[in-house]
Amino acid sequence: MGVDFDKLVEKFHDWAQNYVELEELEWCAIDGKSIKSTVKNASSSSQKFVSIVTVFACKRGLVVGMERYENQHKSEILVVQELITALGLQDVVFSFDSLHYQKNWQNNY
Numbered sequence: 667m668g669v670d671f672d673k674l675v676e677k678f679h680d681w682a683q684n685y686v687e688l689e690e691l692e693w694c695a696i697d698g699k700s701i702k703s704t705v706k707n708a709s710s711s712s713q714k715f716v717s718i719v720t721v722f723a724c725k726r727g728l729v730v731g732m733e734r735y736e737n738q739h740k741s742e743i744l745v746v747q748e749l750i751t752a753l754g755l756q757d758v759v760f761s762f763d764s765l766h767y768q769k770n771w772q773n774n775y
Contacts, residue, residue, distance in 0.1 A: 699720075717734065719735070
């Protein structure tokens with residue numbers, strides 16, 4: 667609706683980093699969800715859509731980070747890795763869905 671998502675996310679991350687302090691070993695759930703209204707070629711195996719990955723601090727009940735991506739340009743796995751790095755999250759416990767289980771997991775996170 668005319669909102670620049672990248673600018674919104676930038677401001678949101680600034681707010682979260684200044685006002686939300688995560689405790690050591692705090693649980694953060696990370697997951698991506700597609701935005702239904704963005705699906706193109708729905709009946710095709712090569713459909714396109716936009717997804718948003720969020721980092722949710724479970725104890726606080728707050729989203730502390732988010733990023734969007736287009737499925738044919740980036741993978742959720744890569745976006746999650748970049749988001750964790752960009753937010754500087756350390757000493758917290760992450761939960762992911764099975765998509766993020768990789769044979770060489772030591773090299774992924």
